[in-house]
Amino acid sequence: MVYEKRSTSIAVLSLTVLTLLSPMFVGASAAKVEPTQRPYRMYIGGTLAPDYGHLYGPFGACILIQVSVTWTPPDQYLFIGISENETGPFVGHLWLGGVAYEAFGGLDMYKNYYILIWSPYFNTKDITYYGYITYWRPW
Numbered sequence: 001m002v003y004e005k006r007s008t009s010i011a012v013l014s015l016t017v018l019t020l021l022s023p024m025f026v027g028a029s030a031a032k033v034e035p036t037q038r039p040y041r042m043y044i045g046g047t048l049a050p051d052y053g054h055l056y057g058p059f060g061a062c063i064l065i066q067v068s069v070t071w072t073p074p075d076q077y078l079f080i081g082i083s084e085n086e087t088g089p090f091v092g093h094l095w096l097g098g099v100a101y102e103a104f105g106g107l108d109m110y111k112n113y114y115i116l117i118w119s120p121y122f123n124t125k126d127i128t129y130y131g132y133i134t135y136w137r138p139w
Helices: 007-023
Strands: 038-048 052-060 065-073 078-083 091-097 099-105 112-119 127-137
Touching: 007 078, 038 112, 052 127, 065 112, 078 099, 091 099, 091 112, 112 127
Parallel strands: none
Antiparallel strands: 038 127, 052 112, 065 099, 065 127, 078 091, 078 112
16 A cells, blocks of 8 residues: 655645734744645555456545545446445445546544445446545544
8 A cells, every 4th residue: 555645835835824923923933733634645556447446445444435436438337436345335425437536524533434435236337447545544
């Protein structure tokens, strides 16, 4: 797995500018702000024949999971879903057009979740997809 941590320098810069411009803090140094949520990114991809899928996970201690993928050919459907079990049931959406973004929020951070990328049985061609899963942890 490949993980990527996002920078929080924009939030720190904004707080620094606001703090230094405030008349109450003129001449005072700005306090460093630590983020309360941390995003991690996992790159995904592969080729799927009709009625085949790839399962990713488990993702534990998450409060939000985002999936962003592109695929070819764009005239084929792609399902992106989430479940608390490896075997389902999976809840999600069917996408058409070669680009999809799915966000699953309000997750229980004490449970594990699995993401399914599936080529439905009624597709007529293999799908090649790539993208990433971003998951947010509260620490």
